Each structure stands twice: as structure tokens, then as C-alpha cells.
Amino acid sequence: MQIDEFLTLVRKRRSIRQFKNTPVPDEYVKKIIEAARWSMSGANGQPWEFIVVRDRDTIKKIVDLYAEYLQQTWQIEETRVSELRHPAHDPDGFLGPAKYGAAPVLIIVCGDPRTYQATMLTANFLVGEGGPHATYLKNMGNATQNLHLAAAALGLGSQWLSVSRPWESSLKALLGVPDDLEIHTIVPIGYPAYEPALPYRRELEEILHYEKYDKSKYRSGKDIYNFLLKLRQRTKRAYPD
Numbered sequence: 001m002q003i004d005e006f007l008t009l010v011r012k013r014r015s016i017r018q019f020k021n022t023p024v025p026d027e028y029v030k031k032i033i034e035a036a037r038w039s040m041s042g043a044n045g046q047p048w049e050f051i052v053v054r055d056r057d058t059i060k061k062i063v064d065l066y067a068e069y070l071q072q073t074w075q076i077e078e079t080r081v082s083e084l085r086h087p088a089h090d091p092d093g094f095l096g097p098a099k100y101g102a103a104p105v106l107i108i109v110c111g112d113p114r115t116y117q118a119t120m121l122t123a124n125f126l127v128g129e130g131g132p133h134a135t136y137l138k139n140m141g142n143a144t145q146n147l148h149l150a151a152a153a154l155g156l157g158s159q160w161l162s163v164s165r166p167w168e169s170s171l172k173a174l175l176g177v178p179d180d181l182e183i184h185t186i187v188p189i190g191y192p193a194y195e196p197a198l199p200y201r202r203e204l205e206e207i208l209h210y211e212k213y214d215k216s217k218y219r220s221g222k223d224i225y226n227f228l229l230k231l232r233q234r235t236k237r238a239y240p241d
Contacts, residue, residue, distance in 0.1 A: 009149060009152055009153055010149070012152050013148055013149060013151075013152040013158075014152070014157060014192070014196040014199070015158070015159050015160060015196075015199075016157025016158060016159055016188075016190070016192045016193075016196060017099055017100060017159055018099050018102065018192070018193040018194055019100070019102050019103040019104065019157065019188065019190030019191060019192065019193050020190060020191040020192070020193050021102065021104065022104065022190070022191045023104050024104050024105050024156065024189055024190060024191075028154050028156065029052055029105055029107070029189070031150060031154065032107070032147055032150040032151055032154070032156075032189065033050050033052075033107070033147070034150075035146045035147065035149065035150035036048060036050065036109075036143040036144070036146045036147045036150070037143075038146070039139070039142040039143040039145075039146045040139070040142045041115075041139040041142065041143075042116075042118070042119045042135040042136070042138070042139055043118040043119045043120070044118065045115040045116060045117075045118035045119060045136075045139060046115065046139075047111045047112045047113065047115040047116070047136060047139050047140065048109065048110070048111060048139070048140060048143040049110045049111075049112065049181065050107055050108065050109060050110065051107070051108035051110065051175055051177075052105060052106075052107055052108075053105070053106040053107075053108060053175075054104065054105055054106075058174070058175075059101055059103075059106055060101060061174055062101070062106065062171065062174065062186070063100075063101035065167050065170050065171055065174070066161075066167065068167070069164065069166055069167040072166065073164075083229055083232060084228055084229070084232060085232075087232060087235045100159050100161060100186075100188035102190075102193075103159075103188035103189060103190040104189070104190050105188070105189040105190060106186055106187070106188050106189070107147060107186070107187040107188075107189060108171075108175060108177075108183060108185075108186055108187075109140065109143065109144055109147070109183070109184050109185040109186070109187060110177060110181045110182065110183050110184065111136070111139070111140045111181065111182045111183075111184050112180065112181050112182075113133075113136060113180075113181075113182060114180060115136075116133070116135070116136045119135050119136075140184045140185070144160065144184070144185050144187065147187050148160065148187070151187075151189055155191075156189055156190060156191060156192075157189075157190060157191065157192035157196075158187050158188065158189050159187065159188045160185060160187065161185060161186040161187070161188065162184075162185060163183045163184060163185060163186060168182070168183050171183055200231065200234040200235065
């Protein structure tokens with residue numbers, strides 16, 4: 001693959017929130033997970049494991065657990081000024097973001113924190129690059145990113161759905177995940193039911209520095225606030241009704 005082909009794939013990837021009911025072949029799912037299997041991990045710890053869920057009843061139960069959790073998060077989100085609320089926020093229709101339940105496949109991304117012992121001991125005691133468990137979390141992020149890119153390469157859509165601690169225990173019980181493991185992410189996979197809008201990204205020159213940080217590009221607190229205001233307006237297009 002040439003670099004321009006890879007960039008085309010990266011730009012093609014979208015967060016899809018509505019799916020057709022067209023089945024996804026098992027071969028595709030295995031290839032997607034194979035891509036995740038080859039992800040980077042600190043000291044090659046490979047903490048990831050994956051649960052493929054196709055059963056409609058199980059998916060419905062997952063959606064219901066998520067909806068129950070969202071009822072709590074919406075109340076917290078409403079403490080923000082309306083202009084800065086998350087674009088998925090809808091207190092009157094909190095099931096909206098749970099439309100991923102129509103996806104024919106959910107990939108549940110699990111992690112085993114015990115594998116972190118592969119990493120140098122200093123990572124467990126010295127705070128650096130995000131904290132003592134940052135490498136483990138980056139391991140899981142690397143695998144999830146590869147899942148999404150592989151799905152895009154197959155002409156599929158996917159979504160990144162974080163599993164927060166308040167509902168992880170219920171999800172683990174539903175799926176029989178051992179206590180020693182964690183559920184990090186749910187990745188719905190399927191054929192997009194709509195044409196996603198081109199996502200907003202900051203221009204390359206805004207984020208690129210040579211040799212040392214270019215302080216002329218530094219953003220003040222007010223700059224960040226104004227950026228977030230514009231970002232919210234631009235991002236709403238990615239959340240179809």
C-alpha cells in the first residue's frame with residue numbers, strides 16, 4: 001500500500017451511528033479482529049480480547065443498559081451551558097445515541113490489566129505520559145483504532161462507544177466477562193444507513209511544529225473556548241436524527 005492509499009483509508013473512516021440490517025460476513029469480522037491482533041502494545045503485552053455479539057436479544061439488552069446509564073449522564077451534561085453540551089445530548093430522547101443497536105455485529109473490546117506486568121516496572125510507579133496505567137490504556141486504544149481502520153477498508157462503518165465504569169459491571173455480568181478483565185469499548189460494525197458528512201479536522205499547519213514549539217500557534221484559554229463553540233456546531237452533522 002502506498003502512503004496516499006493509506007491516507008485515503010484514514011480519511012474514509014467515519015463514526016457511523018445508523019446501520020442497515022445487511023449481515024456482515026464472519027470472514028469480515030475475523031479480518032477486522034486480525035487487524036487488531038497486530039496492534040502495538042507496550043513490551044508486546046497484548047492485553048486485548050474480543051467478544052463478537054450477533055444475537056439480537058443480547059444486543060437489545062446491551063442497548064437497554066446503555067440507555068439506563070445515559071439517563072444519568074444527561075443530567076450531568078445539562079450542568080454545562082447549552083452551547084457546549086455534547087452533540088449527542090438529547091434529554092427527551094436519550095435512546096438516540098443507542099441507535100447502534102441496529103448494527104448486525106457488536107465487537108466488545110476487553111482488556112486484561114494483568115498483562116501490564118510485561119511493561120517495565122517503572123511504568124507502574126512513576127507518573128509519565130498520562131499516568132501509571134497510560135501504556136495499558138494506549139495498548140487498548142491502538143487495538144480499537146485498528147478495528148475501525150479495518151472496518152473502513154472493508155467498506156463498513158463503525159462507531160467508538162466507550163464503556164464507563166458505572167455500567168461496566170452490568171455489562172460484564174451480561175456477557176460473562178471474568179472479574180480480572182475490563183471492558184473498554186464497544187465497536188458496532190455494519191453497513192452505513194446514510195452518507196456521513198466530512199468530519200472537521202484542524203488544518204495541518206495549525207498543529208505542526210518544527211524543531212521546537214512555535215509559540216505563535218499557542219492557543220489561550222479563550223481560544224480553546226471559542227474553538228469548542230465552533231466544534232460543537234460542526235460536529236452536530238455527525239449525529240443524524
